[in-house]
Amino acid sequence: MYRAGFAGIIFFREIEQEEMTQANTIKLIGIGQLRPGMYVQDVNCSWMDHPFATNHFMVKSVDRINEIKALGVHELYIDTARGYDVEGVPARSADDLRHEVDARMVEIARQIQTEPQRADLRLEVERARVLHTEANRIVRGLIQDVRLGKQVELEQIEPVVENIIDSVFRNQDALLPLARLKDHDNYTFQHSVSVSALLVSFGRGLKLERPIIKEIAIGGLLHDVGKAKVPDDILNKPAKLTEAEFAKMKSHVVQSILILQHTPGISRIALDVAAQHHERYDGTGYPNQLKGEQISLYGRMGAIVDVYDAITSDRCYHKGMAPTAALGRLLEWSKYHFDPELVRAYVKCVGIYPSGSLVRLKSGRLGVVLEQHVDKMMQPRVRVMFHAEHKRYLQPEDIDLAWPGCIDSISGHEEYEEWNIDAKRWLG
Ligand SMILES: [Fe+2]
CATH class of the missing domain: 1.10.3210.10 (Hypothetical protein af1432)
Known part of the structure; x- marks a missing residue:
């Protein structure tokens, strides 16, 4: 399940500002299944490790496949809406993939650690x-x-x-x-x-x-x-x-x-x-x-x-x-x-939501993670400043999600870009 991965996130959120879709068209395939006419949605390795200008492109030749193999790529993502399909491989949507990342992080966060002393x-x-x-x-x-x-x-x-x-x-x-x-x-x-x-x-x-x-x-x-x-x-x-x-x-x-x-x-x-x-x-x-x-x-x-x-x-x-x-x-x-x-x-x-990350709370508010509690990784201190449903900025407010009286909690991670929020303004 988890291996069905995160390529959608990159494709939909990181590189191209295309419209979000709920369609299940992204598939993780073995490099041996890649054929000309398939659309690579994500090469499945860091962009520093490959010579291509973007992570996604139409495969037009066997030479291109050999080039990808030579990079040490074993599996990669294709978008079946943009090129040939592979039968018998499950497909995912971009939103499913993002939720899977967060679910995986929750699993890691369960391993309790001790909070060290920290300066103000x-x-x-x-x-x-x-x-x-x-x-x-x-x-x-x-x-x-x-x-x-x-x-x-x-x-x-x-x-x-x-x-x-x-x-x-x-x-x-x-x-x-x-x-x-x-x-x-x-x-x-x-x-x-x-x-x-x-x-x-x-x-x-x-x-x-x-x-x-x-x-x-x-x-x-x-x-x-x-x-x-x-x-x-x-x-x-x-x-x-x-x-x-x-x-x-x-x-x-x-x-x-x-x-x-x-x-x-x-x-x-x-x-x-x-x-x-x-x-x-x-x-x-x-x-x-x-x-x-x-x-x-x-x-x-x-x-x-x-x-x-x-x-x-x-x-x-x-x-x-x-x-x-x-x-x-x-x-x-x-x-x-x-x-x-x-x-x-x-x-x-x-941390699961590293400081500086943008997160969405169950209340619909978006906030930047200010400070983490090592022993409560899912409940950092957050500066909320935007309402996702009302699509407007809020008066910034710092809330500690670990505070016993706090009723809000994180529902997942978000991208600054997608909300047109200037990360530098909140991180710098
Ligand atoms: Fe380097």
Whole structure:
């Protein structure tokens, strides 16, 4: 059931602003069932892992099928309303698929955890804003230096990494939503900062020791440093990459390795995060096609966080998807591409409805998740500001769904785009 997945969400909500339909036309099929004349609704892997301009297209040739196979795709989604059908495969509607994601999350949320001490959110948000700006400035400078052929100096980034760890440890609901917001022009730097902060949260959730978390966070900050050696027109190309361009894009990992191997003081852990963040659990990743436990814990963590941050971020040619939907995709892809246990652990770290998510309450109100209770994941603190049924803004009100007297509760996740709500206004 669950495998019948989340492709509908991407198709209907993320990439194309087409009319919602209740029609059951989306099917999950094996790659061996794909034929020319079928309409791929979702390639079923992160857009960073394929060269196509969009996730959905008509398959016109066997060559295209072979290209998809070569990416390590085992199953993918077709839309039978737009192309040939496959008999005997169940079909789903977009709304069914979204409800399945939320139901899956509820199952994970049942595993109770202990609520850690946390700093006052408002106070931490102020500190996180300053830190976020500073961290981006430092990573930007670092990548510019690498472009000029200079060496990476760890002393430059260590203080900012310590600050990221402190902030996430005090209250992760301050820095993580901020780090999700990206400008098109600064994506690479901002993505690095976000991956670093998310890795700190992940490491903390896995109860790793602080010195290890520090090395993982350094790896996160530097994992894409090799992109300094990839031309911008390839990094930001809004169309299908040619074979040569895709190879060049993928070469950023080897470039990162080369740069970091020449970085005095770099640790094995940090190097693993950078070197293995595009390896995939089933051996279909790059650059070394490592499989399963051949990929270190830090590389497996890096892969999960890298994809999560990429698919939840807006690019000039991709709309970021809702965090809950992205977690659902990660769970789905963990069948082949990620360590399934680690993905479940990651969901628990960032929460079922990560802070900054838009949720719909049973009362019909929409609200942004402000702060989560680790021990009551389905009942975060929410700022309600819109009424879905009346389609109008409300006077913003903060409500704690965990408060015993609160009678409202979450009915599911929503997309800012769909309601024309400016996420930046509520997250920034
Ligand atoms: Fe990368």
